[in-house]
Amino acid sequence: MSEPLTVVVVDDHAMFRTGVKAELGSDVSVVGEAGDVAHAVDVIRATLPDVVLLDVHLPGGGGTEVLKEVLKRAPETRFLALSVSDAAEDVIAVIRAGARGYVTKTIDGPELVAAIRRVRDGDAVFSPRLAGFVLDAFAGTIQVADVDEDLDRLTEREREVMRLIARGYAYKEVASTLFISIKTVESHVSSVLRKLQLSSRYELTRWANDRRLL
């Protein structure tokens, strides 16, 4: 297992880059480094490393800019985000942009080497606590809290009707599905729209879709 593992380190603090290189030791070969977005893109394109260690907060647009630019041309490039931040929005943004992992800078040398190897092998690597953010965002559970405030103000019947309307059923289809008259459907829809402060069923579709109620 002594394939040369090549890495580019992108971070705006030179001292930190030096520290990373020292910690990585002889198992990993740092073939390039950069301190801002433009240089990072150039260096990565020139060296084509196995893995890019990428700081999230970077002058010139942030780490996501580097991801976008590089992946446009070389989509197989693998990125491991390395940041002091453990804020959900940072993690989610960089994963959305295509990073294959995210670890905080509290990580030690051997752990970082292991993480780099796993990213190189196609795995995804996360500090345990961070993985939760990603999955929450993915499953949409983050927004669930404020859904209920609105959603709870609907009666059971209104929710039923709302679900069908949001799915695109016409009033008369809802009516025959629920064995009630069209007029009753209209009346429920009116209540739903009023309670949710929406003005049309199209907004309702979007509302429900955003909250994955379909």
Next chain:
Amino acid sequence: MSEPLTVVVVDDHAMFRTGVKAELGSDVSVVGEAGDVAHAVDVIRATLPDVVLLDVHLPGGGGTEVLKEVLKRAPETRFLALSVSDAAEDVIAVIRAGARGYVTKTIDGPELVAAIRRVRDGDAVFSPRLAGFVLDAFAGTIQVADVDEDLDRLTEREREVMRLIARGYAYKEVASTLFISIKTVESHVSSVLRKLQLSSRYELTRWANDRRLL
């Protein structure tokens, strides 16, 4: 660290459930088990375990049904999916439904105990190879390919109109936003619906929403 760790095992094979219980040993207390969706929901509601071990393929609707039902009433329940399948769609479906982890049945006892603990503590747990699926789906890279085929057939103006319509704007709102007449909007909407083979703006809203075009 000897808090009682309670678990419910849901799997349609009784023999497998027995095997899991034996493997888990004394560190974990199996407070309930079930072999189909309905029983699973009842048992989980009755026992409120720390973690539910959930098979993906289950008679009566599949594991996602259990997730939906239980999370509706008890959103804090934590699920660890346990399956023979490592297919991307299975993994993604169950994560979307709210599972906090996914491991294959090739896992051994101690690993499973460790995974259960981590899920209980709020972490997300994945077999390394599977994490990639989740992140790919999250970053939207899976669907990008077939979006463009349909989307590219729309003209620039049609795309503009489509975006506004899908957001829930009425025809006349789109008209005044784009400084064109309602009739022109109608005409573009017709083209969009025809080209995308959709039959109403509700479907359009969902189509755009699924592809994150909003």
Next chain:
DNA sequence: GAAACCATCGGGGATCACCCTGACCGTGGC
């Protein structure tokens, strides 16, 4: 037992969504 909801309906009407046919103009290709 009144008050406050909820679910169920109706009439009537204004507006909107969607479709069809047909039209005009400008750009670009052949």
Next chain:
DNA sequence: GCCACGGTCAGGGTGATCCCCGATGGTTTC
């Protein structure tokens, strides 16, 4: 010069949506 296409618009139609007014019967709350 003709033709195809994209963007603009019109008339006219049908059915759907949404709101206004109302009504009835049932439950729960005080």
